[in-house]
Amino acid sequence: MKIIQVEGEVSLKRDIDTGTAEQLAAVERIIRQVNEEGDQALFTLTEQFDRAVLSKLRVEREEMLIAHEQMDDEVLEALREAIVNVRDFHDRQKRQSWMTTKADGTILGQKITPLDSVGVYVPGGKAAYPSSIMMNVVPAQVAGVKRIVMVSPPQADGTLPASVLATAYELGVEEIYKVGGAQAIAALAFGTETIQPVDKITGPGNIYVALAKRAVFGAVDIDMIAGPSEIVVLADEQANPRYIAADLLSQAEHDERASAVLVTPSQRLAEQVSKEVMKQLETLPKKGIAESSIRDYGAIYVTRNVDEAIEAVNELAPEHLELLTEEPMALVGRIRHAGAIFVGPYSSEPVGDYFAGPNHVLPTNGTARFSSPLNVDDFTKKSSIISYSQQALQLNGGTISKLARLEGLEAHARAIDIRLEGK
Amino acid sequence: MKIIQVEGEVSLKRDIDTGTAEQLAAVERIIRQVNEEGDQALFTLTEQFDRAVLSKLRVEREEMLIAHEQMDDEVLEALREAIVNVRDFHDRQKRQSWMTTKADGTILGQKITPLDSVGVYVPGGKAAYPSSIMMNVVPAQVAGVKRIVMVSPPQADGTLPASVLATAYELGVEEIYKVGGAQAIAALAFGTETIQPVDKITGPGNIYVALAKRAVFGAVDIDMIAGPSEIVVLADEQANPRYIAADLLSQAEHDERASAVLVTPSQRLAEQVSKEVMKQLETLPKKGIAESSIRDYGAIYVTRNVDEAIEAVNELAPEHLELLTEEPMALVGRIRHAGAIFVGPYSSEPVGDYFAGPNHVLPTNGTARFSSPLNVDDFTKKSSIISYSQQALQLNGGTISKLARLEGLEAHARAIDIRLEGK
Incomplete structure (x- = not known):
């Protein structure tokens, strides 16, 4: 290993794959196709990229049970222990909504609300790590996300790896679709007949998945591109x-x-x-x-x-x-x-x-x-709460109007004035 | 105003400006120019876009004092009251680093650290709202960010509006540069001779500013594109x-x-x-x-x-x-x-x-x-802390190796085994 004497700056050699023009164009094309053709695009693209001919996108409960049966008991036990630890650490991150009150009747606060729905991307092949599924799903569950969807590209025989399904089963994830790549990201972001859209997409993937996540960012939230x-x-x-x-x-x-x-x-x-x-x-x-x-x-x-x-x-x-x-x-x-x-x-x-x-x-x-490690905050959002009493507005309304007029926003000032006049 | 009877879905008409190909190309060109020419590019582009011929990018302390003198006392007083309220509400958002300990010697935790440096973009002309400066600067200050930089395009006479400088003065922001547009964002992200780069850029701006923020995202963090x-x-x-x-x-x-x-x-x-x-x-x-x-x-x-x-x-x-x-x-x-x-x-x-x-x-x-309102968390990041004792590793090492081998990562398993063997 090379040994370097340093006195000044150091740096890591970092190699970030930002995608070629061809890859970007392919991703755009796939997203458009999913938006236009819905489920049909998912079937077509899965056949094209994964060589799997599917009749159904969603994993059946039966498939999960069979996969779970196949797993080694000791491995399942190890996985369960890990899940308990991960859940415990993330439980400690949970935050409460809070408020503060003043004598004049003012109430201010932050309301913490879980996201409605999250999609977790699970890569295919050897990169389908059970630990990665656990690390993406548990924080969302702890945050209180009601709908957690998993997507993963099927193997050529139309199945998902037993370890993926067994891990999902252990975690209690029940909505799983056999679709991967940019087409999975497009489906999660914009929806198809079968797949309802989600609010946030997390999980690692190849360059097509990364580019697709970047492309849909804004319509939905994404985690970091690793x-x-x-x-x-x-x-x-x-x-x-x-x-x-x-x-x-x-x-x-x-x-x-x-x-x-x-x-x-x-x-x-x-x-x-x-x-x-x-x-x-x-x-x-x-x-x-x-x-x-x-x-x-x-x-x-x-x-x-x-x-x-x-x-x-x-x-x-x-x-x-x-x-x-x-x-x-x-x-x-x-x-x-x-x-x-x-x-x-x-x-x-x-x-x-x-x-x-x-x-x-x-x-x-x-x-x-x-940036931070993936955590429970990533699956919640805050809303500010502002409640002013009549007394609080009487007390502060003049100052508020003054600041509004300083910025030349007369309608803002009048929205206060009209209340001060009590009309 | 149009009144619509609804029984099913409703939606807002939303008009998001994602930029034209020309605007995107212009932004790319400007970023490249700033990277290549540094300060010189900022002077050239400021003359071109803002019609201001500058000899110096940084605002002098003297300029801030003069601007502050010019402000109406009542307005300053109103601003100060608002700053107190905003600071109070954001103070309540501050989070502590925390840890949890186990009897086997395990220590786990989350360390909360403020960002080192933040750049706040302040738009030019009538959009240079004092309230907006306050709302961007205070959460960063409360988070503990040491270096807070402001950038704003100069007026044709080479000055910044008095209200902008007076607000910065009230807030205690001292590093301000007369530069706007995509060139300001490029300078904040990548640095020039005069402007050291920052870790995060916040604040509203026109379409060029928004596109530039999107382009530099990843090299630095950005706030939402409003x-x-x-x-x-x-x-x-x-x-x-x-x-x-x-x-x-x-x-x-x-x-x-x-x-x-x-x-x-x-x-x-x-x-x-x-x-x-x-x-x-x-x-x-x-x-x-x-x-x-x-x-x-x-x-x-x-x-x-x-x-x-x-x-x-x-x-x-x-x-x-x-x-x-x-x-x-x-x-x-x-x-x-x-x-x-x-x-x-x-x-x-x-x-x-x-x-x-x-x-x-x-x-x-x-x-x-x-997404959430801008808040103190946006100016901090978390680091996980993991400290295992010898006892904790003896207890759990076998399980950890098993999970590593399940994923085919032998070197991971061996990093544990070598410690269990105590060699």
Whole structure:
């Protein structure tokens, strides 16, 4: 792994796929087709892209039961434990509507309301991760979203993977459609005969799904468009190089474009981790992917001291950050930008990916500067409440009219005046 | 005003400007020019679009003091009172970082961190509303954003309006640049020699500003792209038609494309309001605009009963909603979608536009289905905290590895295993 001595700025090599003109045109065409032909477009496009000939879009309850039966009991038990943890962590995020009252009769407040409906996109093939379904569905359920819809491209035999259906069953999701790609996003945003539109679409997908989400944004809300995954480990000389190497590789195995970086003031640790990465890499099933990721997007930055290492982390604003230093908790307050912060030697990133409870849908590409992990707030919205009494308006009406007239909005001022006159 | 009997669905006529191909191309060109030429592009484009020849982009402290001196004392006092109210309401939205601990040593939490820096766009000319500056700046200040930058296009003489500078001074904003349009957005997103980039851009603007915000989204965060303003009044037969007419007109005077709608089960009220609107319209300074808005985007929907009126409101998902019914507070819980809810006869919309405290930056175009008023959360982000003890990992590591292997991610499983082995 390449070791770089830094004194000034650092940066992650980030590779964001914004789509080619052909891909953009294809997505526009698909959205138009779904708007024009409805269900028929979904059948046609599913046959074209997924090689599946369907007679029905919606998954039957029977199919879910069969898939659930097929699952290994121990795996189901593990999944249930994870769901309990994720639900518990998200339950703690729930917010109450609130109000404040004044003696003059004024009532002001914020009403928190769940979204009516949400669509969760589940990618096809090997990317159909049960953990990802859980991480998208649970926050919506905790928020109180009544209608949660899942869409996923069918396999060529017209089925969805048993693990997807079993996970949905465990979560209590009952409205599932066999449709993927840009056509699924279009159906969720604008509706067809079978699929009622939703208010928000979440979940990862390929470039067509990402472009379609961007295209329908505004008509519905979307979650972040995720880039390749990233980890930054901040460690000092007392850290275990084997742990660090294993964690860097667990990021690298995701994707050739995933980024795994160590920032450390210790030259010795840098060298140890570099060797250890190469050693552990040898026996990995996904060696090819991980090797390519480490080569192209991996780096070890050696800073002059811990302070500069922390500044480097804030510049990188990573999706995942591990703190493997002498007093890791004491550093948390100095981290300004990170999606998730894993503190100490036993908080390996997979702890958060699968099990601990916090969401694994995290801001990538440096957007941790201004974005948050997927959370319950993402599935609610606020409405302001303003209730003025006659007394409150008498007291403040003159000031309000004055401000309206300052901005040249006479009708605004008159709406107040007419009430002050009591006519 | 047109009165429409409804039994089924209702909808607002909404007119969203998504930009022409020429406008899109112009915005792309401007962004490229700012990226290539930096400050020089800002000077050139400001001369071209605003007819102002500047020698310096940043507003001097002296200019702010002079502008502040020019302001009417009573107006300043009114502004200060409004700022106190807005600050108070937003203070109540502040959230604390939190954590939860378990007996096995697990610590999980959410760290709330303010954004580092925010740019507020202030439109030029008559649209430079002091209230809008206040509504954008205060939530960022309350959130704890350290660097708040304002940009606004200069007048031909190279100055900014006194009311803009005086409002900034009252709010304590000190970094202000004389630059507007797409070039200002590009500078805020990517930086120039003089203007350091920010993490988020908020504030209203014309179509070029809106397109530029959309174009830079991802590199930085943006607030909602606002459409024309809307009000829906839900009233029953006991409501005062004069109040309703005045409130509808205060919306209509904003913009020919603004939408003002009454929903009522009372045919009598519908007729009274219709007449009253026409009468009050006659003496309005902005009669032309208001008349055109009422004609093209105004409507009175008469429903069969209050329940259907409430359903209609939820379908419309208005930016502003006024409840002028017998027991308005009792209806609040049945309103699922609205940006701000004004309760009772004395809560005229301008109360919220200028003074009460809740934000006047609200979701338009039906996006109240999934969006919120501008609020303190918009200027913070969350980071998850995950700290596992050795004991917690011993307890749960097996389950975590199992889930990782279920998804075929061996390196993830090994990152756990290596710690369980204690090597």
